[in-house]
Amino acid sequence: MKVINVLKRIRRNLVIFVFENSNNAMRIKIWRRMGVKIGERCRIHCSSFSPESYLIEIGNDVIIARNTKLITHEGAICVFHHENPKLDLFGRIKIGNNVFIGMNCLILPKTTIGNNCVVGAGSVVRGTIPDNSVVIGNPARVIMKIETYRNNIFSNPALYEYKVLSDEEKKRILLERIPS
Numbered sequence: 001m002k003v004i005n006v007l008k009r010i011r012r013n014l015v016i017f018v019f020e021n022s023n024n025a026m027r028i029k030i031w032r033r034m035g036v037k038i039g040e041r042c043r044i045h046c047s048s049f050s051p052e053s054y055l056i057e058i059g060n061d062v063i064i065a066r067n068t069k070l071i072t073h074e075g076a077i078c079v080f081h082h083e084n085p086k087l088d089l090f091g092r093i094k095i096g097n098n099v100f101i102g103m104n105c106l107i108l109p110k111t112t113i114g115n116n117c118v119v120g121a122g123s124v125v126r127g128t129i130p131d132n133s134v135v136i137g138n139p140a141r142v143i144m145k146i147e148t149y150r151n152n153i154f155s156n157p158a159l160y161e162y163k164v165l166s167d168e169e170k171k172r173i174l175l176e177r178i179p180s
Contacts, residue, residue, distance in 0.1 A: 031056075038062075039097065046070060052090055059097035059115070068105040096131065116146050 024043050032038055035054030042062045049056070050072040058064075074089035081087065091109025095101070099113055102121030113119065113129045120136030129135055132146040153159060158177050162170050 055090060055092045055109075057092070057094045059095055059099065061098045062095055062101075063099075064095075064101045065103040065105075065121070067103050068101055068107065070107045072109050074109055118146065118149060 024045075027044050027046075028038055028042060031044065031049070031053065034049075035056075036049075037057040038044070039058060039060035039062065041060055042058060042064075044058070044062070044064045045066040046064050046068045049070050052072040053070075055072040056070055070093050072090050072093060074091070077087050077089045089109075091111070093107055093109065094112045095107075096113055096115035096117065098115055099117045099119070101107070101113075101119040102123070104122045105119055106124045107113075108124065108126035111126050111129075113125065114131035114133065116132045117129055118134045119125060119129075119140065120134070122138070123136050123140040124138040125135065125140040129140070130142065133142045134144045134146060134149045135142050137143075158174070160173055160177070162173070165173070
């Protein structure tokens with residue numbers, strides 16, 4: 001039995017290694033093969049995911065940054081294993097359309113993130129996040145509506161169409177626009 005558990009752990013670590021070091025299309029293919037429902041035009045850089053990945057649903061146009069973890073099981077139930085060692089508890093994760101999840105976030109079981117949302121880096125998210133929200137923190141909380149965030153972004157002097165510039169042009173403009 002112990003050998004089987006070690007082999008399972010090695011296999012899981014190998015899958016995670018391949019997953020982290022593959023391109024976006026390959027990562028999405030792996031996720032889908034594991035049962036995650038993933039929409040179109042997504043970029044997913046998660047470093048960790050639950051074995052119960054079939055409980056995860058991701059909408060269209062979603063970006064999930066590096067080191068984010070999607071967890072579908074409630075690990076703390078182990079404190080009750082003295083009463084019943086067979087207990088386990090799971091919850092779905094649903095991420096809407098047009099969502100950005102920053103680096104190092106933790107998305108816990110029983111979480112629904114609405115459409116048009118931004119989750120700030122390092123946030124710990126559980127529960128229901130309404131459509132058109134910006135959330136940050138541990139625990140994550142709504143700090144503003146997406147329209148307020150949009151207005152803040154579009155009034156920023158560092159906003160520019162950088163993706164069409166050479167590295168040198170980008171450097172010059174950034175050094176001019178961003179104060180020291």
